[in-house]
Amino acid sequence: MTDIEIARNTKLEEIAKITKKINIENEDLELYGKYKAKISEAVYEKRKDKENGKLVLVTAISPTPLGEGKTTVSIAIADGLRKIGKNSILALREPSLRSCFWNKRRSNRWRKSSSGSYGRY
Amino acid sequence: MAPMEDINLHFTGDLHAMTAANNLLSSMIDNHIYFGNELGFKKVVWKRCMDLNDRQLRKVETGLSGEKKLVPREDSFDITVASEIMAIVCLSKDLKDLKEKLGNIIVGYNNEDKPIFARDLKANGAMAVLLKDAIKPNLVQTLEHTPAIVHGGPFANIAHGCNSIIATKMAMKLSDYVITEAGFGADLGAEKFLDIKCRKAGLKPDAVVLVATIKALKYHGGVEKDKIQEENIEGLEKGIDNLYRHIDNLKNKFGLNVIVALNRYTSDTEEEIQWLENRLNEKKIPVSLVEGWAKGGEGATDIANKLVELVDKPEDFKFMYDDNEEIKEKILKVANKIYGAKDVEYSNEAIENIKRIEDLGYGKLPVCIAKTQYSFSDDPKNLECNNEYNIHVRDVELKAGAGFIVVLAGKIMTMPGLPKVPAAESIDIDEKENIVGIF
Numbered sequence: 001m002t003d004i005e006i007a008r009n010t011k012l013e014e015i016a017k018i019t020k021k022i023n024i025e026n027e028d029l030e031l032y033g034k035y036k037a038k039i040s041e042a043v044y045e046k047r048k049d050k051e052n053g054k055l056v057l058v059t060a061i062s063p064t065p066l067g068e069g070k071t072t073v074s075i076a077i078a079d080g081l082r083k084i085g086k087n088s089i090l091a092l093r094e095p096s097l098r099s100c101f102w103n104k105r106r107s108n109r110w111r112k113s114s115s116g117s118y119g120r121y
Numbered sequence: 122m123a124p125m126e127d128i129n130l131h132f133t134g135d136l137h138a139m140t141a142a143n144n145l146l147s148s149m150i151d152n153h154i155y156f157g158n159e160l161g162f163k164k165v166v167w168k169r170c171m172d173l174n175d176r177q178l179r180k181v182e183t184g185l186s187g188e189k190k191l192v193p194r195e196d197s198f199d200i201t202v203a204s205e206i207m208a209i210v211c212l213s214k215d216l217k218d219l220k221e222k223l224g225n226i227i228v229g230y231n232n233e234d235k236p237i238f239a240r241d242l243k244a245n246g247a248m249a250v251l252l253k254d255a256i257k258p259n260l261v262q263t264l265e266h267t268p269a270i271v272h273g274g275p276f277a278n279i280a281h282g283c284n285s286i287i288a289t290k291m292a293m294k295l296s297d298y299v300i301t302e303a304g305f306g307a308d309l310g311a312e313k314f315l316d317i318k319c320r321k322a323g324l325k326p327d328a329v330v331l332v333a334t335i336k337a338l339k340y341h342g343g344v345e346k347d348k349i350q351e352e353n354i355e356g357l358e359k360g361i362d363n364l365y366r367h368i369d370n371l372k373n374k375f376g377l378n379v380i381v382a383l384n385r386y387t388s389d390t391e392e393e394i395q396w397l398e399n400r401l402n403e404k405k406i407p408v409s410l411v412e413g414w415a416k417g418g419e420g421a422t423d424i425a426n427k428l429v430e431l432v433d434k435p436e437d438f439k440f441m442y443d444d445n446e447e448i449k450e451k452i453l454k455v456a457n458k459i460y461g462a463k464d465v466e467y468s469n470e471a472i473e474n475i476k477r478i479e480d481l482g483y484g485k486l487p488v489c490i491a492k493t494q495y496s497f498s499d500d501p502k503n504l505e506c507n508n509e510y511n512i513h514v515r516d517v518e519l520k521a522g523a524g525f526i527v528v529l530a531g532k533i534m535t536m537p538g539l540p541k542v543p544a545a546e547s548i549d550i551d552e553k554e555n556i557v558g559i560f
Contacts, residue, residue, distance in 0.1 A: 004125060004126075004559065006264065007122075007123050007124075007125040007264060010123060010264045012123050012124065012262060012266075013262060013266045015260060015261070015262070018260065018262045018266060018268050019260065019268070021266075021267075021268055022268050022295040022296055023295070024260075024295070029260075030254075030257070032133050032259075033127075035123065035124045035127070035261065035262070036124065036127060036132070036133055036259060036260070036261055037259070037260045038133060038254060038257040038258065038259055038260070039257060039258050039259075039260055039270070039291060040257060041215060041216075041257070041287075043291060043294070043295070044287075044290065044291045044294055047294035047295070048294075050294055052293040052294065053292070053293045053294070053295070053296045053297045053298055053299050054297065054298050054299065054327040054328070054432040055289070055293060055299050055301065055324060055325070055326045055327050056298060056299065056300050056301070056326060056327065056328050056329070056330060056428060056432065057301055057302065057303060057311060057314060057326040057328075057329045057330070058300060058301065058302040058303075058329075058330045058332060058382075059302065059303055059306070059307040059310050059311040059314070059329060059330070059331055059332070059367075059371075060305075060306050060307065060310075060331065060332040060333065060367075061306055061307070061331065061332070061333045061337060061338070061341070061363050061364050061367050062306040062308065062341065062363050062367075062494065062495060062496065062497065062504075063305055063306055063337075063494050063495060064336075064337040064340040064341065064495070065340075065346070066334070066336045066337050066340055066346075066349065067337075068332050068333065068334050068337050068384060069332060069334065069384045069413075069414070070302050070332050071122075071302060072384065072413050072414060073330065073332045073382050073384050073411050073413060073421075074300050074301075074302050074330075075122060075263050075267075075269075075413065076411055076412075076413025076414075076417065076418060076420060076421035077300050077330065077382075077411070077413075077421050077424055077425060077428065078263065078267045078269070078298075078300045078418075079263055079265040079267050079413075079417055079418025079421065080413075080418040080419070080420070080421030080422045080423075080424060080425035081298050081300075081418075081425040081428070081429075082265065082267050082418060083418040083419060083421075083422050083425065084422050084425050084426060084429070086297060086298055086425065086429065087296045087297045087298065088267060088296055088297070088298040088299075088300060089267070089268045089269070089270060089292045089295055089296035089298070089299055089300070090263065090267065090268070090269035090270065090271075090292075090299075090300050090301070091269075091270045091272075091284050091288050091289045091292040091299050091300070091301040092122075092269060092270070092271050092284055092301065092302060093271070093272075093273060093274035093275075093282075093283065093284045093302070093304070094128070094132060094135060094136070094259065094271045094272055094273060094274045094284075095128065095129050095274060096136060096172055096200065096201065096202045096274065097129075097130060097131070097136060097172045097173065098172055098173045098174045098200055098202075098537075099129065101173065101174070101539070101543055101544055101545035101548065
């Protein structure tokens with residue numbers, strides 16, 4: 001299966017269910033369809049005095065044409081932390097539209113922690 | 122990451138909003154000149170932008186309709202992710218800060234070579250309106266339903282290459298563990314994440330994961346691409362220096378907790394993996410084999426457990442330079458300490474521009490060095506970096522809105538072209554809206 005087949009075969013959870021994992025109230029969400037939402041600034045304001053979570057930076061050795069998989073590893077780590085019962089979240093970059101039309105993606109190499117065309121600029 | 126097509130196409134419209142804000146400013150500049158040029162523009166430095174690769178737009182002439190009063194001028198397009206607007210959105214703390222930073226953009230210079238700002242054109246209010254939703258973080262999920270905030274994506278060479286400050290800070294209030302990343306290798310991405318983003322946001326990472334692959338290390342060791350899948354301990358041994366240097370930078374120069382994530386590929390042999398783990402164990406560097414591609418989160422529980430311990434270890438974090446140091450001193454410190462270069466050489470243009478920037482009072486801003494990502498040096502072919510080398514600075518550009526100084530050490534393309542056979546040729550959609558060819 002390719003990345004996109006795996007993504008399509010995965011039943012997504014509605015975004016309102018995802019927000020329960022991080023305790024965001026529905027009133028602080030702006031829904032963009034069922035699976036995307038914008039989070040209002042009030043979410044931060046309400047938690048201003050709360051202790052910060054731990055910040056983990058994922059970086060890599062010097063890139064090669066072979067790809068190192070920073071985003072893939074980032075996703076795997078966040079999922080892995082949830083597997084061991086920790087409350088994790090990803091904070092990643094959003095891709096440019098241009099990335100899609102540009103080059104052949106290295107599809108079907110990544111499976112479970114698929115990152116799509118992410119970060120390729 | 123899902124919904125995958127959405128994220129990679131229009132998503133929540135952030136990039137389009139940035140394109141609109143960028144180009145509103147351009148049209149207000151030309152409109153101002155059309156109606157008499159009261160501010161006295163002699164030179165316009167603000168460029169238009171678009172979120173597609175199109176080399177035809179690298180240099181354009183505008184205002185050619187021949188109408189009276191219309192002043193033709195040379196212009197050029199950047200891709201949206203390379204626009205200063207993207208960097209500003211990612212470095213703003215809130216809407217108020219965004220508006221202020223937009224106002225601080227230098228759009229051109231007058232007859233006395235004094236900068237003209239976006240606020241002089243009264244453009245920043247309307248630009249902020251266009252960006253009011255774009256500064257709000259987007260929430261999606263991984264295929265295992267882990268919450269994922271996906272927000273902001275600036276270039277990693279002429280900009281700082283990480284997601285937005287607003288998103289990172291919000292994520293830190295929402296969860297106990299926030300996983301974020303920075304573009305390219307650690308010499309560029311992590312350095313900018315630390316020296317620019319963390320400096321501006323008042324953050325520091327509690328641990329750094331350094332991703333390496335057996336294949337990439339062999340490539341650094343000079344193994345040919347078509348032989349990269351064959352077992353080759355010797356090649357690995359030659360290439361491991363690249364990994365050591367990044368570890369040394371992160372651990373000893375920046376003073377951070379580091380773990381190596383060995384991202385497993387199907388072609389990696391047990392012997393190669395064991396050899397690499399042994400070398401790192403000898404040096405007491407934590408390492409974990411990550412099998413995310415095959416097993417998802419299940420393939421990363423070892424590193425997850427190790428990280429939970431690592432983030433509680435004390436760090437001695439330091440920036441590579443202080444705000445108050447001169448621009449050249451800042452560049453030299455990054456070149457010496459992170460790139461391992463002996464010295465920095467400047468073109469006459471770069472020297473003049475550094476002086477101009479310092480005279481204008483912007484000398485205290487951090488430096489954002491645009492250098493090849495393939496080598497520690499500024500030569501993309503110098504993979505092993507065994508020889509002594511200098512970094513060559515071609516030019517220096519002030520980004521007064523975003524609040525950093527771009528240092529160009531090499532040629533950086535801010536409007537890429539498409540290849541002979543672009544992926545777009547194989548993208549299609551059927552009547553049921555199934556998209557093919559994107560991934």
